[in-house]
Amino acid sequence: MADLHKLTISELSEKLATGECSSVDIVTDVLSSIDANDGKVGAYLTLNREDALAQAKAADERRAAGENLPMLGIPVAIKDLLNVKGQPCTCSSKILEGYTAPYDATVIAKLREAGAILLGRVNMDEFAMGSSTENAALGKTSNPWNLDHVPGGSSGGSAASVASDEAIASLGSDTGGSIRQPAAFCGCVGVKPTYGRVSRFGLTAFASSLDQIGPITKTVKDSAMLMDAICGHDAMDSSSIEMDVPTFGKKLTGDTSLAGMKLGLPKEYFVEGMDPEVEKSVRDAVEHCKSLGAEIIDVSLPNAKYAIAVYYIIATAEASANLARFDGIRYGMRIDGKDPADLYGKTRAAGFGPEVKRRVILGTYVLSSGYYDAYYKKAQKVRTLIRDDFKKAFEQCDAILAPVTPTPAYKKGDKTDDPLKMYLDDILTTPVNLAGNCALSVPCGFASNGMPIGLQIIGDDFQEETMLKVGHAYEQTTEWHTRKPEIS
């Protein structure tokens, strides 16, 4: 049963339904792919083979008993910031050394219910703070398309595992682009759902008003199928929205017409300094959507250029509060001190990496008395302007097309000495987190150096269905998503 690891959720789901293969076959095959490639790619932090095979066996038994859920028996890699009962949850930080999750995150409980196999835990930037997975304290992850390049971040392990066929799909989280950017860098599909669509309970919080869990997969349809399993209201997350969730997966059929659809092109998203190959690929993708019947119109998001400034105030402010819980008292590492304050200072000094320290300090500063109005409140006001821009744009169009990143994946070490340079890379993804709406990344080409390029499709609040339809139509009439890296 060779090459099952190369298939998609929808392909495997059919094979499982017809009995052509079992979940144990799939997991066994994916484990061999991990054995062959992960020494080079470095996507996984922890992998429990026996547990994965036991889950697969249980899934096969459920199927034999008559169940036929779409995700039943499909192995999924989990970003290491989602709590899975009995497993470590390190957030790729030394400070969580020794922690064992005493409960399942809601998305994990939902995956178990859907019958998905929790394959293992994949690497990330420490506490999801970063855009290259180089801020990981516990592992080094490479881009499967070129091992000298970064996989993107912060969900770098998630994207790398899917791109290298070391997982059929993966869960990541997106606070400022952390799903869409690594998906673009690794040639995968990634979805940031509308804020409130997916419960954040059990997700280690970075910036609570921005964080959202979502899928990284090989196709748009796979993302839709994974969304079907994880979306929905949860009483454990008071910001999750009480509304009916459409079945996204079933809606994506062979129909690839975009007739009657209005797609907006924001001129502000073709920023200065953008790589010409990225711009060309995205503009070609826009033309392609036009050829599928869509009407392309110009829209304007004039305040998007302030998104980085707003984001790095709001995200760090929220992070400084959220990360206060890592104090060496109740879980994780502890460096003893003469009194509690001494213990906190020493533990946090030893436990946090440099980027986390910088962001907690910046966040503490922008919230401090005397600076709160000048920084935090002002950023919240500009956040309103960014959200209003999107509202106006969506009065004119059904979805927005844009690049995901100004450049394709760069070489490791290129930006590690200059945090601001790294931050500026998030210019095209952060506006959506601030505005709260949904967006996806789908492969739309390759640079001449062989690195993938992503097209961003942005939807209005809770309009995932429209966004997925556009992505699916584009993807199914192009061949970019079918290419596989040669890992060497």
Place this chain on the structure above:
Amino acid sequence: MSEENTGMDVGYVAKLACIDLTEEEKTQFQGQLDQVLHYVEQLNELDVSDVEPTAHAIPVFNVFRKDEIGTSLNHQDVIDNAPSAADGHVRVPKIIDQ
């Protein structure tokens, strides 16, 4: 960003955030964060005096749940996570000197 803003003292703010920094880190972070603070000053171009702040993009209000007793986490699982524990309690350094 305001008129009276004289910049951030990284050493002082790190103390507020309970992170001990080395002298080397202080110097490095001071330079890097000054650069970030300089960058965010571009928000001063905007007059937002009449704009309402957004705390949550998709706000929901008055979220209540029924006041019912649910299942709590297993006490031992939680205590097992503490770096130091005794008799079902988390052990911490002495806070009050006798």
